[in-house]
Amino acid sequence: MLQQHTAGNPMNSSIRWTYLKPREIVSELLKKGYSVSRNIVRYLVTTQRS
16 A cells, blocks of 8 residues: 555665555555554654664
8 A cells, every 4th residue: 555655765775755644544544444543653654663
């Protein structure tokens, strides 16, 4: 789902972002049968991974 809506930094492949808003991600997940809040989605997409 995010693959089509993701961009990144060509100089650093570990830096990526999505153009989808948390509510749009929640909506897509609901269509697939998953129930999750916007706050959880926002946390997951903004938390840095190492």
